[in-house]
Amino acid sequence: MDEITQGIAQAFDLIVTLNPDMLEIAALSLYISLSATIIAAIIAIPAGGLIHFHEFRGKQALIVIIQTLYSVPTVVVGLFLYLLISKSGPLGVLGLLFTPQGMILGQTVLIVPIMLGLVISALSGIDKSISDTLVSLGATSFQKILEILKEARYAILSAVVLGFGRAIAEVGVAMMIGGNIRGHTRVLTTAITLETGMGDFGLSIALGIILLSVALVVVIVLNIITSGFPPESRQIPGGPSG
Amino acid sequence: MKRDVYGGLVSTMFVLLFITVCFAGCTGQAPATPGAAPTAAPFVANQQGVAVIKNASAATAATAVAPAGGAPAAAAQELVIATTTSLYDTKLLDMLQPMFESKYNVRLKITSQGTGKAIELAKKGDADILLVHSPSQELAFIKDGFGINRRSFASNSFIIVGPADDPAGIRGMTPEAAFTALYLKGMNKTAKVAFVSRGDGSGTHSAEKNIWSKAKYNYTTQIQKSGDWYVEAGKGMGETLQMADEKGAYTLTDEGTYLAYKKDLALVPVISQGASLLNIYSVMTVYNDKQPIEKITMANNFVNFLIDPATQAEIGKFGVDKYGKALFIPMSVTVPDAPAGNVGDHTSPATDVKPPSATATAAAAATAAVK
Numbered sequence: 214m215d216e217i218t219q220g221i222a223q224a225f226d227l228i229v230t231l232n233p234d235m236l237e238i239a240a241l242s243l244y245i246s247l248s249a250t251i252i253a254a255i256i257a258i259p260a261g262g263l264i265h266f267h268e269f270r271g272k273q274a275l276i277v278i279i280q281t282l283y284s285v286p287t288v289v290v291g292l293f294l295y296l297l298i299s300k301s302g303p304l305g306v307l308g309l310l311f312t313p314q315g316m317i318l319g320q321t322v323l324i325v326p327i328m329l330g331l332v333i334s335a336l337s338g339i340d341k342s343i344s345d346t347l348v349s350l351g352a353t354s355f356q357k358i359l360e361i362l363k364e365a366r367y368a369i370l371s372a373v374v375l376g377f378g379r380a381i382a383e384v385g386v387a388m389m390i391g392g393n394i395r396g397h398t399r400v401l402t403t404a405i406t407l408e409t410g411m412g413d414f415g416l417s418i419a420l421g422i423i424l425l426s427v428a429l430v431v432v433i434v435l436n437i438i439t440s441g442f443p444p445e446s447r448q449i450p451g452g453p454s455g
Numbered sequence: 456m457k458r459d460v461y462g463g464l465v466s467t468m469f470v471l472l473f474i475t476v477c478f479a480g481c482t483g484q485a486p487a488t489p490g491a492a493p494t495a496a497p498f499v500a501n502q503q504g505v506a507v508i509k510n511a512s513a514a515t516a517a518t519a520v521a522p523a524g525g526a527p528a529a530a531a532q533e534l535v536i537a538t539t540t541s542l543y544d545t546k547l548l549d550m551l552q553p554m555f556e557s558k559y560n561v562r563l564k565i566t567s568q569g570t571g572k573a574i575e576l577a578k579k580g581d582a583d584i585l586l587v588h589s590p591s592q593e594l595a596f597i598k599d600g601f602g603i604n605r606r607s608f609a610s611n612s613f614i615i616v617g618p619a620d621d622p623a624g625i626r627g628m629t630p631e632a633a634f635t636a637l638y639l640k641g642m643n644k645t646a647k648v649a650f651v652s653r654g655d656g657s658g659t660h661s662a663e664k665n666i667w668s669k670a671k672y673n674y675t676t677q678i679q680k681s682g683d684w685y686v687e688a689g690k691g692m693g694e695t696l697q698m699a700d701e702k703g704a705y706t707l708t709d710e711g712t713y714l715a716y717k718k719d720l721a722l723v724p725v726i727s728q729g730a731s732l733l734n735i736y737s738v739m740t741v742y743n744d745k746q747p748i749e750k751i752t753m754a755n756n757f758v759n760f761l762i763d764p765a766t767q768a769e770i771g772k773f774g775v776d777k778y779g780k781a782l783f784i785p786m787s788v789t790v791p792d793a794p795a796g797n798v799g800d801h802t803s804p805a806t807d808v809k810p811p812s813a814t815a816t817a818a819a820a821a822t823a824a825v826k
Contacts, residue, residue: 300580300745310581311535311564392535392566395549407567410693411544412716 220418227419228426235423242400243427245313246381249320253328253380254373256321261332262358276333282326287385290323295389311392316400319386324376331375335368336361370439374432381428401427532753536565537574537582539658541692542736543567545711545782547773548586554769555760561753569691571656577601577741583754588709588736589658590797591665597739597810603751604805605739607798608761609770609783610791613662613734615726616696616713617705622647625705630729631670637705638672641684649704653695654687658734663707666731696720709734714778733791736783737799742810751808758805762786 227235264275296302298309298318309315339361347357362369384402391398393407401424408417538548543565552563568576570589577585578601585602587593596602615633617623623640625633640648653660667674678685686704688695692712699706700720713724726732738761740754760766767787774782784791786801 302579305580311566388568392564392568394564394566397564407544410540410691411546412693412712412719414719 216414217418219415221422223415224419224422227423235420237396238399238401238404238420239423239427241313241398242381242402242424243431245316245387245400246320246377247431248317249324249380250373250377252317252321253324253376257325257328257332257372257376258362258369261329261336262362264329265333265336266354266358276330279326279330279333283330285323285326287323287383288389289385291319291386291389294319294322294386298390310390311394311398313391313398316387316391316398319390320380320383323383323386324380327379328372328376331372332369335365335372338368339364366439370435374435377431377435378428381424381431532559532561532749534561534563534584534750534753534757535576535582536563536584536586536757537572537576538565538567538586539570539573539588540567541657541659541709541712542586542588544693544715545774547770547783550769550773551761551766554766555757558760559753559756563757569655570658570661580741580743580745583741583746583750584738584757585741586736586738587658588734589661590735590737590793591661592658593737593739593799594796600810601742602739603742603807603810604755604758605737605799606758606762606805607735607737607786607801608767609736609785610789610798611710611734611736611783612727613659613707613732614710614713614724615705615707615732616699616720616722617725618647618703619721619723621725622703623705626725628726630666630726630731633726634666634670634672637684638670638678638681642682644682644684647703649684649686649702651686651688651695651699651702651704651706653692653707654689655691657692659692659707659709662731662734666707669731696722711774711782714774714782730792733793733797735791735793735798740805740807748808755805755808762801762804 226232264272294315295310298304298307298315300310309318343364344357344361347360352360382402384406387393387398387400387403388406391400391403393399393403399407401420405417405420405424408414408420536548542548544567548565552565555561556563566576566582567573570587570592573582573585573587574592574596576582577596585593585596593602593605597605615625615630617625623633623637623645625636628636637648637650641650652663664674667678672678679687686698686702688698690698692708693716695706696708696713696716697719698704700722703721705725706722710727713720713722738758740751740758742751761770764787767785770783771781771785771788774780786798790801791798
């Protein structure tokens with residue numbers, strides 16, 4: 214139990230004194246996971262739209278596959294990518310192993326399925342009558358998609374937040390692809406694993422608290438942005454432009 | 456008004472991202488960032504933030520053309536060292552790293568993984584130097600032509616730890632006799648007799664298997680799954696110690712990890728002497744036909760650095776301030792008595808740049824097989 218109180222005190226101390234090592238590790242975690250989240254969102258939101266708004270053979274099967282991939286263990290993603298980007302692997306020439314860029318790639322691969330699946334669910338949750346109304350008001354299909362995306366923005370935000378959460382909390386990819394190299398690819402989760410292995414439980418708890426603080430800031434910012442869409446700026450499709 | 460709030464928040468977000476990228480820049484990995492003062496007007500910061508983000512995502516693509524993976528322009532050579540967690544966790548390498556880096560224009564990237572993973576990394580050419588403590592695996596690695604210039608640089612002793620009241624009564628025995636007693640009492644379901652094994656193919660696990668075989672047991676048929684007394688943790692040393700502590704069981708551990716965990720454990724060292732408890736640390740240069748000669752010679756520099764008398768003296772002092780005793784015995788002080796080959800060469804400088812021709816072909820065949 215001592216370790217928990219000690220951990221909380223240590224977390225406070227690290228944050229207040231802006232410990233440079235801690236800042237570097239936290240910043241790298243944020244940089245990698247936020248980049249992966251942004252890239253994954255850029256892929257998953259349009260792709261989710263494409264899948265939702267188009268009827269094609271095998272659509273249901275595709276959705277089942279996407280949902281199955283929610284369960285892929287992070288170590289398996291790490292191992293799979295490691296074999297691809299290892300020097301003796303097919304993508305070895307890219308030199309991505311043990312780099313933050315490689316970790317961004319890995320986390321993106323990890324969270325695209327979960328974002329994609331949840332974006333599709335989010336869009337399915339929008340009442341069909343809204344889409345019919347939009348069409349009857351003369352919306353082009355692009356305008357229709359844009360408007361439905363706006364309607365679904367809270368559910369899409371959940372998808373993005375969940376993706377970010379999975380990215381910043383995972384150890385498997387960060388360890389396999391990043392290698393936990395000090396000052397280079399060490400992020401909060403791999404640092405926690407390391408400190409636990411070295412028996413410094415207080416510091417591990419402290420780093421866990423810092424990880425949650427970083428996540429808190431990101432989630433608040435994302436929430437403010439989503440709810441910050443001023444209603445008056447929403448255009449009625451087919452209405453006067455400008 | 457609301458629009459302004461929204462704009463402000465978006466700028467804040469970009470500033471946040473910008474700072475993040477700047478931080479990442481400090482690690483020498485992010486693309487060059489424009490030298491914007493962080494105090495710039497939000498709008499300016501906003502624009503630059505956008506630019507930086509574009510750069511950041513472009514960087515992922517850029518690495519496709521630049522195999523250096525965003526290495527700083529100063530072109531300090533980079534060497535990847537694959538090592539095991541138990542060695543890395545002692546922080547010995549943290550002490551040696553700056554000494555070596557300042558001697559040569561080089562950046563060491565040290566990754567600590569399980570012994571099996573570290574050897575796999577080296578076999579696939581993803582590491583330049585291998586630093587482990589598993590003689591049989593090392594000798595196989597060298598024999599297959601994946602490594603050259605194996606040098607042993609230090610040793611210490613594994614210890615058998617257990618509950619202070621020693622329910623199996625093994626204190627003072629040889630490791631083999633102690634393991635035999637544990638086996639017999641465990642199989643007899645003697646109360647409170649249990650053994651927790653790493654069970655993860657690590658260097659410590661191979662040392663344990665070695666003791667079982669010296670005690671004339673077949674590890675896979677007689678020990679594994681032989682009963683509730685034998686627990687295979689499948690975890691790192693620290694977690695295994697904790698598990699043994701919770702269960703009041705015995706386990707085999709390296710001394711460094713035990714000392715680091717000692718304050719949280721009720722376990723005490725029960726046996727710390729015996730030839731089969733010898734733990735030998737060796738270093739070797741990774742070889743494969745794609746490995747550039749500069750990396751091989753720099754890796755050889757590191758091997759020579761470890762067996763250099765000055766470094767050996769530092770290794771001999773390591774741990775005294777933190778644990779009150781040295782964690783390693785450098786080869787310059789004592790060369791342990793061990794079966795042939797277990798202790799590698801520790802005096803002659805590492806000069807080879809390729810394996811003897813017979814094994815070179817084996818390595819070429821092996822790398823071809825990997826492809």
